[in-house]
Amino acid sequence: MDLKRSTNRVTSGRRPPIPVKIVIAGGFGVGKTTTVGAISDIRPLTTEAAMTCAASEIDRADDVSGKTMTTVALDFGCVTIDQDLKVYLFGTPGQDRFGFMWRDLAQGALGALVIVDARRIDDCYPAVDYFERVGLAFVVGINTFDGVLLRDLDDVRWALAIDDDVPLLAFDARDKCSVRDILLAVLRRSRDQVRRKSHEPVPAP
Amino acid sequence: MTEDATNPGRPRTPRLPPYIADRRDEPAEAAAADSQVSPLRPFVLTSGRAEPTNDTLEMEAQVETTEFGMRSYPHLAFERRDIVALCTTMMSVAEISAKLGLQIGVVRVLVTDLAAAEHLVICRPSSQLNQDADLIERVIRGFEAIH
Numbered sequence: 001m002d003l004k005r006s007t008n009r010v011t012s013g014r015r016p017p018i019p020v021k022i023v024i025a026g027g028f029g030v031g032k033t034t035t036v037g038a039i040s041d042i043r044p045l046t047t048e049a050a051m052t053c054a055a056s057e058i059d060r061a062d063d064v065s066g067k068t069m070t071t072v073a074l075d076f077g078c079v080t081i082d083q084d085l086k087v088y089l090f091g092t093p094g095q096d097r098f099g100f101m102w103r104d105l106a107q108g109a110l111g112a113l114v115i116v117d118a119r120r121i122d123d124c125y126p127a128v129d130y131f132e133r134v135g136l137a138f139v140v141g142i143n144t145f146d147g148v149l150l151r152d153l154d155d156v157r158w159a160l161a162i163d164d165d166v167p168l169l170a171f172d173a174r175d176k177c178s179v180r181d182i183l184l185a186v187l188r189r190s191r192d193q194v195r196r197k198s199h200e201p202v203p204a205p
Numbered sequence: 206m207t208e209d210a211t212n213p214g215r216p217r218t219p220r221l222p223p224y225i226a227d228r229r230d231e232p233a234e235a236a237a238a239d240s241q242v243s244p245l246r247p248f249v250l251t252s253g254r255a256e257p258t259n260d261t262l263e264m265e266a267q268v269e270t271t272e273f274g275m276r277s278y279p280h281l282a283f284e285r286r287d288i289v290a291l292c293t294t295m296m297s298v299a300e301i302s303a304k305l306g307l308q309i310g311v312v313r314v315l316v317t318d319l320a321a322a323e324h325l326v327i328c329r330p331s332s333q334l335n336q337d338a339d340l341i342e343r344v345i346r347g348f349e350a351i352h
Contacts, residue, residue, distance in 0.1 A: 009271060009272050010269040010270070010271055010272075010295070010326055011269065011270050011271070011272060011274075011275060011293045012269065012293075012294075012295060014295070016267040016269065016295055016328035017267065018330060018334070018340070019263070019265035019266065019267055019297060019328075019330050020265070020330065020334055020335075020340070020344060021264075021265045039351065045299070045300060045303035045304070046303055047264075047299050047302035047303040047308075047309050048302070048308050048309065049308060049309045049310065050308055050310055074264075074299070074309070076264075076299050076303075078297075079347070079348070079351070081343065081344055081347030081348075082347065085340075085343060085344065085347065087344055087347070088264070088265040088297065088299065090264065090265075090299070104261075104263075104264065105264070107261070107263070107332065108263065108330055108331075108332045108333075108334055108335055109335060110334070110335050110341055110344065111335075136335075176351070177351075177352070180348055180351045183348060184345060184348050184349065187341055187344055187345045187348065188345060190335065190341055191338050191341040191342060191345065194335070194336055194337070194338045194341065195338050197336075198338070
């Protein structure tokens with residue numbers, strides 16, 4: 001046993017970075033993977049999680065081609081801030097039946113970006129509800145496909161019934177700087193929420 | 206812009222259970238891993254257990270092979286061996302899942318086991334990270350530097 005302990009060093013000898021995460025939720029085809037890919041250091045990777053039986057009733061493979069019946073794909077990427085700090089971006093479907101993953105993802109997350117497709121707003125209701133309930137800082141982003149904003153922002157805010165203080169922003173998922181800016185909005189909201197909680201004054205922007 | 210659902214140009218294949226279905230939605234880079242998708246049920250890979258000893262192992266937790274794990278490599282089998290070989294480069298639980306084509310739940314179980322046997326070390330994030338305004342500020346400054 002002594003031998004085992006004395007050799008229990010990691011191969012690289014480096015200190016691991018602190019991993020933090022931001023959740024990116026939204027319906028199918030809304031641009032989650034594009035958003036992750038626009039800013040990630042690595043090409044977005046896909047992992048799979050098992051789905052609950054109840055969900056597999058809904059997610060039949062013949063309805064959504066290329067999907068297996070009882071797993072759900074989770075796309076992710078990462079942004080290395082420095083040697084000691086790494087940000088993971090996890091994209092997750094926004095519909096109710098994928099809610100089983102949100103608890104894991106939201107736990108310890110710095111915040112969330114909910115991407116809305118203005119033509120299918122209801123896809124993101126459950127995610128908005130969930131993040132509100134667990135108190136996770138979130139921002140709603142409308143992906144302007146080809147730079148065209150299909151709905152007035154106020155209409156979307158009204159349809160989503162989100163509080164006036166929840167930022168609602170248009171962004172372009174293909175554009176690195178646009179994705180950076182909306183993630184900065186998520187992070188600033190998260191920071192301000194923490195400061196409010198600890199009764200520190202929030203500095204003027 | 207398309208993701209998840211749409212995959213035109215690919216023939217529709219018969220419905221298969223996930224543990225033998227191939228992985229159609231993966232980036233091309235991961236295509237090489239196709240042959241590694243195990244035909245075994247996930248429970249077989251985890252010796253019958255559905256839950257890891259610690260079921261909350263975070264997807265972003267960092268995993269790295271120990272020197273002991275490296276030396277034990279020839280005696281390990283299948284997925285455990287693959288994980289120990291892969292994690293000579295430190296990576297997250299999610300990356301292991303993606304690169305080996307294993308479900309995230311399976312990876313959680315195996316990684317927890319391997320760490321208990323000291324083949325791997327796991328660095329888990331504190332659950333209070335999102336209450337640390339200074340840390341968030343550091344991430345903000347990091348993002349501001351992206352151009």
